[in-house]
Amino acid sequence: MIPQDVKYISRMIPEFERLNKELQRYDVLEYDHYSNELKIIRASEINRRTKHYG
Secondary structure, three states, rough: OHHHHHHHHHOOOOHHHHHHOOOOOOOEEEEOOOOEEEEEEEEEHHOOOOOOHH
16 A cells, blocks of 8 residues: 555656655655756755754
């Protein structure tokens, strides 16, 4: 069974199901609707700006 959010996004973003399999936990997928440009931001590239409490 495919979760509703994955089904919904796969209609908007071409090849989303393949991209979703490549994403690791906490990775971010940035999509520009106007240019159809995709950018994968890896978890290791994300800088936390707030204190992490666990």
